[in-house]
Amino acid sequence: MTLVVGWVLLPLVLGLLSLGCGLLVETVSGTRIPGALLLPLGFALVVVATPFAALSPSTASLAAPIVVALAVIGLGISPRLRSLRADWWATAAGAGAYLVYAAPVVLSGRATFAGYIKLDDTATYFAMLDRLETRGRSLAGLAPSTYEATLATSLAYGYPVGSFGPLGAAQKLLRTDVAWLWQPYLAFLAAVLALTLYALASRLAQWRPGRAIVAFVAAQPAILFGYALWGGIKELAAALLLALLAATVQILLEAHTARAAIPVAVAAAAVVDVLSLGGAAWLVLLAAAPVLAFLLHGRAFALRATGVFAGAAAVCAIPAIVAAVEWLPRSGAFTRESELGNLIGPLKLAQIAGIWPVGDFRRSPHDLAPTYVLIALVVAAALGGALLAWLRRSWGLLLYGGGALVGALVLDRFASPWVAGKGLATAAPALLVLALCAAAALVAQGRWIEAAVVAAALIGGVAWSNVLAYREVWLAPSSRLSDLEAIGRRYAGEGPALMTEFDPYGARHFLRRLDAEGTSELRRHVIPLRNGQPLEPQAYADIDRFDLGGLLFYRTLVLRRSPLQSRPPSPYRLVERRRWYEVWQRDDRRPRVLRHLPLGNERDPGAVPSCAAIQGLALLPGVARLVAVPREQVAVFALSSLRRPASWTPGYVSGSVDPRGSGAVSTRFSVTRGPYDVWLGGSFLGKFSASIDGREVGSARHQLEWSGQLVRLGGTPLAGGPHTVTLRYDAGGWRPGSHGIAPFPAGPLVVAPREKLSTIAVDPAAAQTLCGRRLDWVEAVS
Structure with missing residues (x-):
């Protein structure tokens, strides 16, 4: 059902809201808007309108009602609604782009989102969107937590949130967590981009089927598609709004009323809402608009239109201006040459051409020669397209190409590599649409062979690039996140x-x-380890490694299920066990812990304590009972130490492997009678399946995990005695994310008894009864 809500209902809801808002802008401006631009223009109005609600905590929850009201008004007062007819070729272009961007998630068969582990900014975006919908930018009333600390360093600093507004409004209406709507929303942005490009290309590609192909392909340049696969919401929103801005300038230049500047103002304000005032570099394409208006319509028209634009844009951009007061002084890091963010290194300027055949756009293709040949073809064809745009007075398309190129070059020269890369993604559709329009113009001239060669090379280069990205996408573990x-x-x-x-x-x-709070996340409280030091960022530690005093501050523990995980200290009781997590809560009625003696290590949660250590606990002043947790032996196998396929190379984590091809490993183990589970540590992209004595017990596919975590593959009852466990890996295939290298290597393999971690208690006088037993920990309690 979540798949249906995200991939079917979300675009329908956003499409209807955008249509109504687009008709409203058309009516207010007194200018007929091309049908393909109604949704993009309405989307821009939604981007502009929603931040107004967030100006005050008391009105933040009104964002969705405001958008609905605007859409209803637009549908109600539009004289054009009844005569409105769909352009099915424009629809095909938008739907095609939507499906391309949807494929890496939809073809996985689950509701999820892309870019997991590769870039965790999406988690921050989720946090900001959560708060914007309820209390705007205000953090008043929030208790100290990772959520509050995250917002204090982003939302409260005036971070630009224009791209979140439409999604927030739709989420309110659909009542579905933003995580499952995120990727459908990005695909919707791509569809709206395709509609905008379809309108921009109308003068050069007059044959509608050809124009639909131009828009469909130009909406998916490799670098923009790559950014979409790690949650690039601002890049997609900025790309479509930049194209829309150019298209609205074309409308203004063809109109006979200064009110036609209102759509231009809405689009410009939406760009600023998405990128903050620092994104004004993209508005350079507006510089030529007054000059063209003067040349085409005279001085009086140009002055009136400029005045209307300035007034409307100033009003529409009020939230962005207010936020920029906080944001701009803190955005200096984005101009430092050393700021790479999650890039491996600065991106190549050539990537603006939209063809980059490699699974991860941060890397270079294995063979650059054919790549640069295709890029040279894009550039040459784009120059031809720009010349045609000049000759045919397609000012919007010409301004789009020029403005996008100048904006990207400015950011490449003066911004950090992190921001410059975003600029390349934002500008990339411009070169592709110009190049493809040149091919479409060749068709109109009857030069079919030349057109076919150019179009095939461009379309093939884009498709080649995006298929490789599809194969190496990293998808979030939706089942586990659904538990959370x-x-x-x-x-x-x-x-x-x-x-x-x-x-x-x-x-x-x-x-x-x-x-x-996360122990290795941004947080407000220090959660020290037993050695007094905090856990390193992004690291994991067993619950027994943390200082008891720091741990007891927390009423609730949300712990990952693992056969290597220790039971929490005795003041905590298990309240729920789910597939992936256990929830423990502190019971203040339980005896106070005088001392906690942890046992075991990272590969074995249990150990046999010395009798001297136990007697030492029993002799503590005020001790009333000794509490302990029995633990059975766990079989842990380092995959790198087993006889394995040659394609399974040793991983950087001790005992792990990077499985770069299909194959299997087997090993023997002995157990007592009972139910057992098979677990596998690390991350993997293909399918791992486990079998015991030739019978499969379970499997998992494309499971990405942070360091230190294990995935349960399955379980089965076993008779006492020796057994053989086999771990098989199936690599490759057609599914998204089935190729490449996982973020963390696979291993270890664990066979563990399915035990309930219950406690036992003895009197201090009977402490010796605990000697010689395998225990998780021992406590002295009052």
Whole structure:
């Protein structure tokens, strides 16, 4: 059902809202808007309108009602609504782009989002969107937590949020978590971009089927598609709004009323809302608009239009101006040459051409020669397209190409590599649409062979690039995150909570109502290890490695299920066990812990304590009982130490492997009778399946995990004695994300008893009864 809500209902809701708002702008401006531009222009109005609600905490929740009201008014007062007819070729271009951007998620068969682990900014975006919908930019009333600390360094600083507004409004109406709407929203942005490019190309590609192909392909340049696969919401929104801005200038120049500047103002304000005032470099294409208006319509028209634009844009951009007061002084880091963000190095300027055949756009293609040949063809064809735009007075398309190129060059020269890369993605559709329009013009001239050669090379280069990106996409583990979503709802208000696992989507978003903190995340409280030092960023540690005093501050623990995980200290009781997580809560009625003696290590949660250590606990002043947790032996196998396929190379984590091809490993182990589970550590892109004595017990596919976590493959009852466990990996295939290298290597392989971690208690006088037993930990309690 979540798939249907995201991929079917979301575009329908946003499409209807955008249509109504587009008709409203058309009516107010007194200018007929091309049908393909009604949705893009209405989308821009939604971007402009929603930040007004966030200006005050008391009105923040009104964003969705405001958008609905604007759409209803637009549909109600539009004289054009009844005569409106769909341009099915424009629809095909938009739908095609939507499906291309949807494929990496939809073909996985699950509701999820892309870019997991590769870039965790999306978790911050989720946090900001959550707050914007309820209290705007105000953090008043938030308890100290990872969620609050995240917002204090982003939303409260005036971070530009224009691209979030339409999604926030739709989320309110659909009542679905933003995580499952995120990727459909990005695909919707791509569809709206295709509609805008379809309108821009109308003068050069007059044959509608050909124009639909131009728009469909130009909406998916490799670098923009790559950014979409790691949550690039601002890049997609800016790309479509930049194209829309150019298209509205074309409308102004063809109109006979100065009110036609209103759509230009809406588009320009939307660009600023998405990128803040620092994104004004993209508005350079407007510089030529007054000159062209003067040359085409005279001085009086140019002055009136400029006045209308200035007044409307100033009003529409009020929220962006207010936010920029906080944001711009803090955005200096974005201009430093050393700021790479999550890039490996600065991107190549050539990537603006939209063809870059490699699975991850941050890397260079294996063979650059054919890549540069295709890029040279894009540039040559784009120059031809620009010349045609000049000759045919397609001022909007010409301004789009020139403005996009200048904006990207300015950012490449003066901004950090991180921001410059975003600029390349934003500008990339411009070169492709000009180049493809040149091919379409060749068709109109009857030069079919030349047109076919150029079009085939451009379309093939884009498709080649995006298929490779599709194959190497990293998808979020939706089943596990759904567990966190359910926990966040059920235990809302029962914080503060703690996660020992590093997962920014948990602490920043799903568990926000529990005032959760991550032990290696941005946080307000120091959660020291037993040695007094904090855990390193993005690291994981067993619950037994943390100082007891720091741990007991938290009422609720949300712990990842693992056969290597220790049971929490005795003041905590298990309240829920889910597929991926356990929820423990502190019971203040339980005896106070005088001393906690942890045992075991990272590969074995249990050990046999010395009798001297146990007797030492029994002799502590005030001790009333000794509490302990029995633990059975866990079989842990380092994959790198097993006989394995040659394609399974050793990973950088001790005992792990990087499986670069299909194959299997087997090993023997002995157990006592009972139910057992098979677990696998690390991340993997293909399918791992486990079998015991030739019978499959379970499998998992494309499971991405942060360091230190294990995935349960399956379980089965076993008789006592020796057994053989086999781990098989199936690499490749047609599914998204089935190729490349996972973020963390695979391993270890674990076979563990399915045990309930219950406690036992003895009198201090009977402490010796604990000697010689395998235990998780021992406590002295009062």
